[in-house]
Amino acid sequence: MQPRLGIGQRLVAHSVPCHTSASPPPPRSRLSGTRTAVSLLPRPPAHPAAASTQPVSGHLGLLPSLELDMASSSATISSLGAQAALVSKPKNHGISGTKASSSISFGLGSSFLGKTASLRASVTTRFAPKAKPVARILPEASYKVAVLGAAGGIGQPLGLLIKMSPLVSELRLYDIANVKGVAADLSHCNTPSQVMDFTGPAELASCLKGVDVVVIPAGVPRKPGMTRDDLFNINAGIVKSLIEAVADNCPEAFIHIISNPVNSTVPIAAEILKQKGVYNPKKLFGVSTLDVVRANTFVAQKKGLKLIDVDVPVVGGHAGITILPLLSKTRPSVTFTDEETEELTKRIQNAGTEVVEAKAGAGSATLSMAYAAARFVESSLRALAGDPDVYECTYVQSELTELPFFASRVKLGKNGVESIISSDLEGLTEYEANALEALKPELKASIEKGIEFAHKQQGAAASV
Structure with a gap:
């Protein structure tokens, strides 16, 4: 059975001496002689790295798998931007950005997301009596x-960053100018x-047809002295027009809102989708990942921890005091x-x-926002x-x-949000x-501001 490879992936098996049932292997420790090697982008293949039974972590999460007792062998598996490791499977308790799997996992690492970051595919190695193992690489x-x-x-x-993902087949770029x-x-x-590039409103529908994930960073940036709410009048209108196009052309897509103020623009998007009759609350997300990225970074620096091990849930909203890092829930416990x-x-x-x-x-x-948004895209x-x-x-x-909208940890699945992790709000400190x-009160006001804007726009359109 031939391995199933994704686009740009190849599996190269090198013949090496191996032991068969007729020639039993000498005594050895678990995983001895099992090695993997990686070819990254356009550079010479890396030297084979010895497999480890220790958990390996990346900036975006852990890379777990199962211990494997197999005959002494060697293989080179190449995958664009991929890095492979055989490691033991630690317990997963829903840490943000992490993956747990019952199969051997490929950490499709890259220079921008860390050594063993969340760009992942899975490899399942099967054994049959007196038969060679078969590797399967998923997904394409x-x-x-x-x-x-x-x-x-x-x-x-x-x-x-999205271009570097091994899971993406088409990257469609849209803007009103300069996108070519x-x-x-x-x-x-x-x-x-x-x-693929698309310029201006006339090409927006073509950009959106059939996409799986829509990411919206469009809008004006903050300037000194501005708050996220100061951006509202401009960015609210931009989000409204883009969400209308999403509703018409790819209503089943995951929608990631980056445009600030997220506390208001997500409710705007929800109301527009409701007006279009295609609202699915499980597939509309305000990207607050940057708050988690920052919390992890600052806590690791303050406490002298390894950054790859730190996870701090951040709840509430995505502006000022509505951002609440739950430091008491930091992992590892500190x-x-x-x-x-x-x-x-x-x-x-x-x-x-x-x-x-x-x-x-x-x-x-x-830059940090792009990094955080890429992490959330990859998780999706x-x-x-x-x-x-x-x-x-x-x-x-x-x-x-x-409150009708709230940032917290969620479990993601094929249909969007599968569950919201309520336990994070249990056992808070007095400060939290x-x-x-x-x-x-501030988050409530921002939500109501967004809803009111959407309703006014609907009323204005109806009166024309």
Whole structure:
């Protein structure tokens, strides 16, 4: 049986001496002699790395699998942007961005998402009596992703990161201008996905037809002295027009809203989709992943932890005091003084302003936002591909609190949100409980502002 390979993937088996039932292998430790090697993008094949039975972690999550006792052998498996490792399977408790699998897993690592990041496919090795093992590589690069606002400060690096995903077959880039050059540039990257460009409203429908994931970073960026709410009047209209096109052309797609203020633009999108009769709350997401990325980074720095091991759930919203990192839920378990808790919370809440001020008017947090958005896209694609254990923090319609929208950890599946992790709000510290109550009025006002905008737009359209 031949292995099933994805686009741009190849499996090369090198003949090596091996032991058969007629020639039993000498005593050895588990996994001895089992090695894997990787060829990354256009560079010479890497030296084979000895397999380990220790869990290997990446910036976006763990790379678990099963221990394997197999005869001494050697194979070279090449996959664009891929890195393979045989490791023992740790317990998965729904850590954001992580994967648990009952098969041997390929961590499709890349330079932008970390050594063993979440760009993953699965390899299942089967054994039959006195037969050679058969490797199967799944899934193929078969998903279509559209980026609306692809020529902007977030859109360009985001397009590059998505282009590097082995799960994407088509990357469709849309903007009102200057997108052809971006597409031409990205198309030279020798990764599986085909790059297509679309310019202006007349080509928007063609861009969206048949896509699996739509990512919307379109809008004006923050400038010094601006809050996310200051962006509302401009970005609300942009999101409205784009969501109308999504509703008409790809209503079943996962929709990722990046355009700020996310606390308001997600409710706007929900109302537009309702008006179109295609609203599915399980497939509409506000991308708040950057808050988690920042929380993980700042906590690791403060406590001297390995960044790849740190996971901090962040709940609430995606602006100012509505961002609430639950430091008491940090993994691995770590204690914080009252001063550290307040310092870290405020820094995470104001991290966007920190970048805006550091850039001195030259832009906002475009690169880290693109990184976080790429992580969420990859998690969505893994869920669509059938990965059973994908967890991310995201701003969605929720019954976790009395608010209609709320950011929290969710489990993602083929149909979007499978479940919302309510346990994160249990056993909060006094500081966290007070902060949770304090954020609710501001988040409620932002949600209502978005809903009111959508209703006014509907009324204005009806009166024309």
